[in-house]
Each structure stands twice: as C-alpha cells, then as structure tokens.
Amino acid sequence: MIPIYKTFIKIKNSTIDIQKELIKDYHSLEHQQTRLKGSYNFKLSLKYNSLIVELSEKFIDQINILYNLNIDNKKQLDIWGYVSNNSFYDAIIHNHKKTAKINGVYYLNVPESEGGELEFYDNDCNKIGEIKPKTNDLIIFDGRLNHKPIPSSSIEYRIALNMEIK
Secondary structure (H helix, E strand, C coil), rough: CEEEEEEEEECCCCCCHHHHHHHHHHHHHHHHHHHCCCCCCCCCCCCHHHHHHHHHHHHHHHHHHHCCCCCCCHHHEEEEEEEEEECCCCCCCCCCCCCCCEEEEEECCCCCCEEECEECCCCCCCEEEEEECCCCEEEEECCCCEECCCEECCCCEEEEEEEEEE
C-alpha cells in the first residue's frame, strides 16, 4: 500500500481576508470560463506570493522528512487553489501520475459538515481508505495514488491548496 501522511501545520498567511480573496477569485469570470471546461482548480496569482512561499517551505520540509529527500528547488513545485461547497465541486477519481511524484493538499478552511472526505482508491477503483480533513491539515501522498474529494454538504466553502512536486 502507498503511504498517506496527515499532519497539522499552521500558516501565518492564511487569514480570513486571503480566504475571501480566494473565493472571489474562484467566482471571477476567468475562472468561471475555466470551470466550463471541467476544471474547478485555478492557479494562484502573484498576490498570494507570501502564502505560496510559506506553504511551499513547509510542504517541502515535510516531504524531505517523510521521503528522506533533499528537495530545495521550489521550481519543482506547483500550487493551485480548489474551492468547493455543496453547489460547486468536482468529485471524480483521479491521480497525478503524469504531473507529479508527490502530491499534497493543504486545507485552508474546512466547514463542519457531512461529507468532505478525501477518499483513496486502488488501480481497480476499489476504495482503500479515506481521511476527513480539518482546517490546517496537510495531506501528503504519492502522485500515482487514485483519490477523490467528496463534496461537503455545507454551503460554506472548503478551501484547499493543492501542491505537486515534479
């Protein structure tokens, strides 16, 4: 079985203002057009640079410890936002084997509600586990691992920052 790691990290730059800004960006015309093509993810713009830098450092530190690596080049890292609630979500089984060796999901906000789990699947799409994330959780797993975010029952937004190490 491929290991899945869960840890709690506090990001100084994860203020309510940043969360509101991410939700606003998610609903912008540019991202609405992207969603029409089937994507609920969006690249973080430079205005989130302080958040990106802090999260990148913590993510890479965790990866270096967990996988006994020595990654120091942030150019190997991609980060994007995923904002969802009971009306806006993308819940399909997928993996990142073509784009990443290691995946991470940092939960900036997780509403208290039914649903919202991150489910994991084997190569035959049989469920092999799940994690119910909380705010400030960082989930790290192999990019080949099939997974699916389960929609929350809440109208409140779950804000996740997805990361890939190439």
